[in-house]
Amino acid sequence: MKNWLKGLVIGASLASTQGAVAAEQQLLNTSYDIARELFAAYNEQFQEYWQEKTGNTVTIDQSHAGSSKQAQAIIQGLKADVATFNQVTDINILHERGNLVPENWADRLPNNSSPYYSTMAFLVRKDNPKNIQNWDDLVKDGVELVMPNPKTSGNARYTYLAALGYAQETFGDDQERIDQFVADLLGQVKVFDSGGRGATTTFIERGIGDALLTFESEVLNIADRYPGEYQVVTPKVSFLAEFPVTWIDEYIEQNDTEELAKAYLEHLYSEEAQRLLAGFNYRVHHDAVKAEFSDRFPDVKLLPIDQIAGSWEDAMQTHFASGGKLDQLQRRR
Amino acid sequence: MKYQSHHRVGDQPWLRRTLILAAVALSALLLAIPLVLIFTQAFSAGWGALVSNIGDRYTLHAIGLTLFVALLTVPLNLVFGTALAWLVTRFRFPGRKLLVTLIDVPFAVSPVVAGLLYLLLYGRNGWLGSWLADYDVQLMFSWPGIVMVTIFVTCPFVARELIPLMQQQGTEEEEAAVTLGASGWRLFRRVTLPNIKWALIYGVVLTNARAVGEFGAVSVVSGNIRGQTNTLPLHVELLYQDYNIAGAFAAASLLAAIAILTLAIKGVAEWRQARLLAREPADRNPQ
Numbered sequence: 001m002k003n004w005l006k007g008l009v010i011g012a013s014l015a016s017t018q019g020a021v022a023a024e025q026q027l028l029n030t031s032y033d034i035a036r037e038l039f040a041a042y043n044e045q046f047q048e049y050w051q052e053k054t055g056n057t058v059t060i061d062q063s064h065a066g067s068s069k070q071a072q073a074i075i076q077g078l079k080a081d082v083a084t085f086n087q088v089t090d091i092n093i094l095h096e097r098g099n100l101v102p103e104n105w106a107d108r109l110p111n112n113s114s115p116y117y118s119t120m121a122f123l124v125r126k127d128n129p130k131n132i133q134n135w136d137d138l139v140k141d142g143v144e145l146v147m148p149n150p151k152t153s154g155n156a157r158y159t160y161l162a163a164l165g166y167a168q169e170t171f172g173d174d175q176e177r178i179d180q181f182v183a184d185l186l187g188q189v190k191v192f193d194s195g196g197r198g199a200t201t202t203f204i205e206r207g208i209g210d211a212l213l214t215f216e217s218e219v220l221n222i223a224d225r226y227p228g229e230y231q232v233v234t235p236k237v238s239f240l241a242e243f244p245v246t247w248i249d250e251y252i253e254q255n256d257t258e259e260l261a262k263a264y265l266e267h268l269y270s271e272e273a274q275r276l277l278a279g280f281n282y283r284v285h286h287d288a289v290k291a292e293f294s295d296r297f298p299d300v301k302l303l304p305i306d307q308i309a310g311s312w313e314d315a316m317q318t319h320f321a322s323g324g325k326l327d328q329l330q331r332r333r
Numbered sequence: 334m335k336y337q338s339h340h341r342v343g344d345q346p347w348l349r350r351t352l353i354l355a356a357v358a359l360s361a362l363l364l365a366i367p368l369v370l371i372f373t374q375a376f377s378a379g380w381g382a383l384v385s386n387i388g389d390r391y392t393l394h395a396i397g398l399t400l401f402v403a404l405l406t407v408p409l410n411l412v413f414g415t416a417l418a419w420l421v422t423r424f425r426f427p428g429r430k431l432l433v434t435l436i437d438v439p440f441a442v443s444p445v446v447a448g449l450l451y452l453l454l455y456g457r458n459g460w461l462g463s464w465l466a467d468y469d470v471q472l473m474f475s476w477p478g479i480v481m482v483t484i485f486v487t488c489p490f491v492a493r494e495l496i497p498l499m500q501q502q503g504t505e506e507e508e509a510a511v512t513l514g515a516s517g518w519r520l521f522r523r524v525t526l527p528n529i530k531w532a533l534i535y536g537v538v539l540t541n542a543r544a545v546g547e548f549g550a551v552s553v554v555s556g557n558i559r560g561q562t563n564t565l566p567l568h569v570e571l572l573y574q575d576y577n578i579a580g581a582f583a584a585a586s587l588l589a590a591i592a593i594l595t596l597a598i599k600g601v602a603e604w605r606q607a608r609l610l611a612r613e614p615a616d617r618n619p620q
Contacts, residue, residue: 028558033574036571036574036575037575061558061559061560061561062558062559063556063557063558063559064557064559064571065557073474073556075456075457075458076452076456076457076458076459076462076473076474077456077457077458077462077466077471077473077474078473078474078556079471079474097458098457098458
């Protein structure tokens with residue numbers, strides 16, 4: 001229906017404005033929940049860039065919700081031109097369930113189609129009274145942790161995988177010690193909230209726990225908002241949390257937005273966009289921008305999912321499915 | 334001790350006062366204070382901020398969309414509800430009881446489930462949706478989908494108001510009109526409608542309130558596109574999650590204002606109806 005209308009409008013405008021240069025274009029970006037401010041800022045930047053490059057004005061519509069809900073909506077016919085998500089599995093599903101993107105979608109843009117990334121870090125209270133520096137400090141006696149529940153929250157699965165990665169690095173092939181470390185860490189968690197924002201509230205507003213485990217970007221945001229009250233600790237080893245993007249082949253063809261959609265995502269890798277992303281406390285790939293923000297983002301050994309658990313599918317099956325490793329380790333306490 | 338038996342439960346002054354106090358306190362805590370809070374929060378940054386919050390491009394669009402949806406939903410459900418109530422109270426046919434029960438389905442089903450059902454049916458992979466997609470017709474994630482779920486969620490209100498009343502009134506007056514040779518339309522306009530006007534207005538008011546305020550079902554099928562498919566209730570949530578508290582309360586105060594306006598219209602309608610009845614008591618059912 002929308003396309004039918006669009007066709008009518010485009011047809012009418014073509015007929016009436018023969019010879020006019022500038023065109024009005026439209027793009028729909030579906031994104032995850034907490035990326036509103038980020039894309040509001042980026043869209044402005046891109047609109048200017050696109051106007052300069054092509055002379056066309058572009059209106060960018062934004063749709064925000066949990067990224068799994070967004071993936072479902074796209075499969076059921078939400079005709080988004082691009083998806084900018086915070087979980088790789090949610091784009092994989094666009095291929096598996098709807099065949100809306102090809103299987104190799106991640107190879108089409110640099111860095112696994114992830115223009116920015118983050119990692120898992122700790123937020124501790126002023127002056128770091130429990131002297132928490134790395135993962136092994138978290139399992140010491142009397143240290144209480146706050147994190148969301150890995151059963152319900154993608155954020156917490158990242159923390160779980162980060163801890164697992166650290167244990168693999170530290171204990172090598174000793175599977176029993178690796179398992180014991182992850183079990184000990186889960187045993188130190190005082191409150192499992194259902195989502196990332198909930199865990200933040202528990203730690204900040206209710207004052208529970210010695211360390212909050214969540215995204216580095218969230219941790220830096222909080223530290224900025226309450227200067228002097230908290231301290232950011234980035235462990236030496238952590239998980240590479242990718243923020244994958246893709247254009248949706250089926251819909252850009254229907255909407256006739258192929259060139260625009262690709263440019264929108266490619267521009268995320270430009271220097272000005274990378275600077276903007278770093279300003280929102282995400283880690284970026286551009287060398288010059290990286291150097292500028294090196295104080296914010298200390299060096300971390302980042303382990304990708306393939307190294308820790310093989311693949312996302314394997315990780316979900318082995319660790320997070322019912323009766324999986326997570327359930328077994330939680331029962332050890 | 335005999336005189337004590339004349340006392341009814343609740344006659345003791347202390348008990349009466351406690352009960353009244355509890356009722357007042359509860360209404361204040363649960364109804365009045367939240368309502369007042371919406372408006373004080375909305376006005377907290379002053380008139381200028383309120384006007385600029387409401388004048389925001391996306392908020393204006395959300396207001397327009399919400400009113401548009403209500404404008405389509407209410408008349409459709411008015412006709413549907415009246416026809417349905419007429420059918421089940423004036424005719425006897427097999428399956429009538431089942432139909433009366435079916436009217437309540439939208440009340441019994443959670444709105445989120447209703448939204449999901451529509452998505453499974455009319456979505457791109459749904460039974461009807463995949464067929465419609467071949468003809469390039471998209472219902473979900475655009476305004477037709479929002480109107481569809483809103484109609485579903487609000488369709489029982491008018492019928493539910495009319496059915497008990499029409500059952501109680503019975504069919505005598507209408508039978509008399511038919512005997513005197515009134516046509517179907519005339520019968521409805523001159524006999525049935527004046528009798529059910531009250532309940533009809535009440536049903537419309539409820540339908541409108543729900544259509545404007547529906548969140549769950551709309552949230553599922555809307556696609557949350559700011560400036561395109563975001564209704565006012567969805568917009569309130571969106572602003573709130575953006576930490577734009579003033580904006581969220583400004584939009585919420587609009588919803589509250591619409592609700593109060595609806596109640597005022599209902600009040601005026603009741604008052605006029607009562608006055609009409611008082612003025613011409615003998616002429617209540619002309620012909």
